[in-house]
Amino acid sequence: MSFNYNGVEIEDTFAEGFSMWGSRIVITAANRKWANIGATTMTGFATSVIACDCEAGVEREVPPEKTPDGRPGAAVMVFGFSKGKLSGSMLSRIGQCVLTCPTTAIFNGLPKEEADEMLDVGKSLRFFGDGFQAKMRMNDGWGQRARFWRIPVMEGEFLTEEKYGAKKAVAGGNFLLMGRNEAATLEAAERAIEAIHSVPNIVTPFPGGLCRSGSKVGSKYAFLKASTNTPFCPTIKHAFKESKIQDGVNSVIEVVLNGLDEPSVKRAMGAGIKAATQVKGLRKVTAVNFGGKLGKFKMGLKDCLEVT
Amino acid sequence: MKELFLELKEKPTIPIEAENISTDIVAGKQMQEVRELPIYIGNTKKCLVDFFDLEGEVAAQTADQAIFVEGDLSKVKYIGAKMTAGKVVINGDVGMHLGSQMTGGEIQVNGSTADWAGVEMKGGLLRISGNAGNHLGSVYRGSAEGMTGGCIIVDGDAGQETGSFLRRGMIVVRGNAGPFAGVHMNGGEIFVFGRAAKRLGADAKGNGGFIVCLGEVEAMLPTYIYDSTYRPTFMRLYLRELNDKLGVKEAGRFIDAPFKRYHGDTAIGGNSEIFVAAA
Numbered sequence: 252m253s254f255n256y257n258g259v260e261i262e263d264t265f266a267e268g269f270s271m272w273g274s275r276i277v278i279t280a281a282n283r284k285w286a287n288i289g290a291t292t293m294t295g296f297a298t299s300v301i302a303c304d305c306e307a308g309v310e311r312e313v314p315p316e317k318t319p320d321g322r323p324g325a326a327v328m329v330f331g332f333s334k335g336k337l338s339g340s341m342l343s344r345i346g347q348c349v350l351t352c353p354t355t356a357i358f359n360g361l362p363k364e365e366a367d368e369m370l371d372v373g374k375s376l377r378f379f380g381d382g383f384q385a386k387m388r389m390n391d392g393w394g395q396r397a398r399f400w401r402i403p404v405m406e407g408e409f410l411t412e413e414k415y416g417a418k419k420a421v422a423g424g425n426f427l428l429m430g431r432n433e434a435a436t437l438e439a440a441e442r443a444i445e446a447i448h449s450v451p452n453i454v455t456p457f458p459g460g461l462c463r464s465g466s467k468v469g470s471k472y473a474f475l476k477a478s479t480n481t482p483f484c485p486t487i488k489h490a491f492k493e494s495k496i497q498d499g500v501n502s503v504i505e506v507v508l509n510g511l512d513e514p515s516v517k518r519a520m521g522a523g524i525k526a527a528t529q530v531k532g533l534r535k536v537t538a539v540n541f542g543g544k545l546g547k548f549k550m551g552l553k554d555c556l557e558v559t
Numbered sequence: 560m561k562e563l564f565l566e567l568k569e570k571p572t573i574p575i576e577a578e579n580i581s582t583d584i585v586a587g588k589q590m591q592e593v594r595e596l597p598i599y600i601g602n603t604k605k606c607l608v609d610f611f612d613l614e615g616e617v618a619a620q621t622a623d624q625a626i627f628v629e630g631d632l633s634k635v636k637y638i639g640a641k642m643t644a645g646k647v648v649i650n651g652d653v654g655m656h657l658g659s660q661m662t663g664g665e666i667q668v669n670g671s672t673a674d675w676a677g678v679e680m681k682g683g684l685l686r687i688s689g690n691a692g693n694h695l696g697s698v699y700r701g702s703a704e705g706m707t708g709g710c711i712i713v714d715g716d717a718g719q720e721t722g723s724f725l726r727r728g729m730i731v732v733r734g735n736a737g738p739f740a741g742v743h744m745n746g747g748e749i750f751v752f753g754r755a756a757k758r759l760g761a762d763a764k765g766n767g768g769f770i771v772c773l774g775e776v777e778a779m780l781p782t783y784i785y786d787s788t789y790r791p792t793f794m795r796l797y798l799r800e801l802n803d804k805l806g807v808k809e810a811g812r813f814i815d816a817p818f819k820r821y822h823g824d825t826a827i828g829g830n831s832e833i834f835v836a837a838a
Contacts, residue, residue, distance in 0.1 A: 279792075320795040321814065356792045385832075386767040387793055388746070389800070391727040392662070392682030392708020401793055410792045 253535075254553065257528035260535045261552055266425045266520065267540035268548035271306070271330040272337045273420030273511050274370065275360030277313055278349055279324040287312070289355045290325035293348040297329070297340075298457045299507075301466065301477050305340035306330040306422060306509055308454030319358045320410075326360050328454045330422050330509050337417055338370045346376060350402070350409050361416030361511075368418070373400050373411040421548055424508040424516040426538045427465070427483060428527050429500045435532025436502040442530060443506050443523035450522055452515035455508045462505040465539070480505075480539075500534050514558070517550050521559030524552065560625045560646070561618035563593070565611040567630025567651075574654060575600045578637035579607060582624040582645030582664060588617055621645050622664075628653075633673060639666045642683070655692070658685045661709065671715065680709040680728065687711070693718035693737065696730045706730070706747060712805060719756075722749045725768065729797075731807060735774075744768045744831060748797065752809055760823060765830035771797070772835045773813055779833070783823035788837050790817050 252263040278293070280286040290309045297307035306329075313324035329344070331337030349355050363369060377384040377400040387399040387410075398413035428443065430436030444460035447453055455461075465480030472478075481491050483503045488496040496503070506523055510516035524536055536552065543549055563585060578584075579596040588596075594608040607613070611628075618624040622644040632638070632653040639647045639658040645665075649657075652670040662681040671689030677696045691713045697720055698705035705724035712731045719737035722730045725747035732740075735753035739761055746766040750773065757778040760770050771794070794813075801810035818834040 319799075320792055321799055322792075322795070385830075388727060388767060389796065390710075391729075391747075392680075393684050393710045393728070394800075394804075399793060399796075401791075407789045408791055408793070 256524070256536075256556060259528040259533050261524070261528075261556070262535065262537040263551070263553055264538050265540055265543075265549040265551040265554075266423065266538040267543060267546035268421045268423040268513070268516060268550055269546040270548075271300075271332055271420055271422040271509070272334050272368075272417050273328055273330045273422075273509065274337060274341060274415050274417040275310065275326055275328045275511070276341070276345070276415060277318060277324050277326050277358040277360045279313075279318045279320050279322040279356050279358070280352070281322060281354035283312070283323040285352060285354050286323045286325045289349045289352040290327050292352060293344045294327050294329075294454075294456070295348070297344075298462070299466075300332060300422075304331075304343075305337065306454075306456045307340075307344070308456040308460075308509070310452075310454050311448065320356060322356075324358075328360075328452075328509070328511070330420060330456075334368055334370065334417060338372060338375075341370065341372045341415065342375050345372065345411070346379065350376070350379065350404070350411075353406055356410035357412065359412045359415045361418065363414075363416060366416030366418050368416075369414040370417050371413070372415045373398075373413040376400065376411050377402060418511060420509065420511045421513050421516045422509040423546060423548075424510060424520055424550060425505055426520060426524055426536055426552065427503055427505050428533060429483075429496070429503045429535040429537065430530075431499060431501060431532040431534060433502040435530055436504050439527040439530040439533040440504040440506060443527040446522040446526035447506070447508055447519045450515060450519040452511040453508050453519040454510075455506070457507050460506060460508070462507050465503070465505045468541070495537075497535065505539065513548050513550070516548075517555045517558050520550060520552070521555035521557070524556060525559060560623050561616040562625045562627060563613065563615040563617060565607075565613055565626065565628045567611055567628070567632060567635070569610075570631045571600060571610065571634050573601060574634045574636050575610060576637050577607075577610075577635050578640045580626060580628060580635075580638045580647070581640065581642045582621045582626060582647065583642050585626060586618050586621040586624040586645065590617055593617060618645075632670075636673075639664075642666075652689070658683070661685070674718065677706065677709070677711045677730075679704075680706045680711065682708040682728075684709065685711045687713045687715070690715035690734070691717040691721075691732075693720055694723065695721045695732075696725065696728070697722065698724035698743075704745075705743075710805075712807065716753065722747065725749065726766075731801065731805070733807060733809070741768070741770045741831075744770075750797070750801070750810075752807075760831055760833050762827055763824050763829050763831035764827065769832040769834060771818075772833065773809070774836075776835055779821060779835075780824065780826075782826040783821040783833055784825060786820045786822060788817050788819045790815065791820075791834070794818060794834065
């Protein structure tokens with residue numbers, strides 16, 4: 252079953268998302284360059300929990316007037332399979348990639364009222380100060396109470412908020428763009444990513460937001476837990492019985508996204524598909540699922556287009 | 560918000576104790592009950608109406624109550640003491656112990672205050688457009704902790720021992736601060752935009768407490784040790800809050816300023832900090 256949108260065939264299927272814990276951190280620095288370096292370094296090697304400790308990405312750049320310290324900032328989001336794993340990944344990544352990055356400071360990007368839990372990430376990070384860390388309490392008894400830690404470092408001082416909000420979030424939002432050739436497919440995918448990043452609460456952890464390999468669970472090799480998504484590899488379509496590549500399709504790219512809630516993921520998927528279908532040469536859009544057996548969330552492509 | 564207006568009939572010759580001029584005491588009462596609230600002059604018990612003309616409305620809840628007090632109140636003590644919510648606006652100078660031990664709400668003084676304003680405050684906002692006397696946001700003799708929360712902003716000068724035994728909360732003096740500001744402090748924040756007199760931070764312990772001097776420092780205690788000059792990121796948060804939310808516009812000039820950091824009071828092994836604007 253499929254339907255047509257902007258002249259492109261959309262398979263009437265769904266992306267199967269699963270539950271993860273997510274958090275948002277705002278990294279600020281003396282200028283835009285170092286804020287972005289801190290954010291990209293912290294979110295490196297965090298594409299998929301298949302082989303990474305967490306999934307993470309840069310959500311957006313935050314202008315100075317919107318950050319707590321009035322400096323340029325970047326919002327990053329991190330996702331882990333449990334609160335403990337998320338907390339551990341945040342601690343090690345902030346410790347290794349942001350605390351070490353010149354001029355940076357970090358702030359909670361998920362306020363208590365929006366979070367399910369508050370993680371003691373800054374409270375743990377403070378021990379790096381080796382006894383010289385200083386606690387900082389703002390607005391006690393009269394405003395929005397806030398707790399920070401100041402950690403002396405060689406370049407000056409690192410500032411971190413004490414607690415970071417975390418909530419049950421959605422990972423595994425996806426759709427596959429199947430195009431006439433590599434150039435058309437890539438252009439459609441780039442447009443999709445641009446549109447997705449206009450939706451708040453979303454990150455796309457893969458390189459540039461795109462996963463060219465795809466993956467499937469398992470392999471013919473017993474030692475491998477995931478392998479290439481054979482049904483969608485055009486170069487082997489006639490060598491593989493269950494190939495899902497139709498005639499005229501020579502390249503497929505998967506767009507993968509995580510979000511803080513299901514409506515945001517659906518809106519982002521819808522926005523991405525709409526933008527991608529503007530590109531001539533895109534033949535079909537479909538999504539990856541496991542028949543609804545693995546994931547908690549079923550995000551139908553039709554629904555996604557309707558809610559956007 | 561329901562508004563109750565109190566106008567002092569005549570300035571008393573000796574101090575009167577008016578802790579009943581508080582949103583907590585007034586709210587939920589009938590107007591006649593408010594008129595009959597006890598006020599002590601010396602050891603003589605009198606009624607509120609003996610000293611004040613009253614008009615306006617009484618709210619059912621404390622948070623919905625506003626009290627406006629007019630006149631030369633320099634001999635009227637304890638206004639707003641222990642209040643938890645609502646608002647008190649005082650037009651004129653006011654006597655000792657204003658807002659002492661308050662835990663919430665807001666007191667706005669369009670005038671100056673005598674000694675002990677905001678002493679042992681636990682929460683809320685106290686704004687003084689004129690000068691404050693001695694022991695602002697301080698501690699009663701014998702207590703172990705002074706302010707443990709809340710914010711005090713003085714547009715003018717403050718007397719001696721501002722914020723003594725400060726534990727948590729913030730005191731901002733836009734003018735000059737007298738001797739011994741922050742003496743014995745063990746947490747909390749004091750900002751002085753004018754001249755900070757000598758003995759600043761004497762006997763301060765630490766616990767994240769600091770004093771920020773944005774004007775002249777009369778003399779730094781020799782038991783405070785200079786460490787370095789830098790642009791602390793955390794300072795930007797305070798200065799932005801003062802500038803953007805609390806109307807202390809001169810704070811905006813220092814957001815990018817470097818500060819000299821001193822730590823002490825080493826005489827007692829303390830690890831409190833004094834930051835002095837270096838620009």
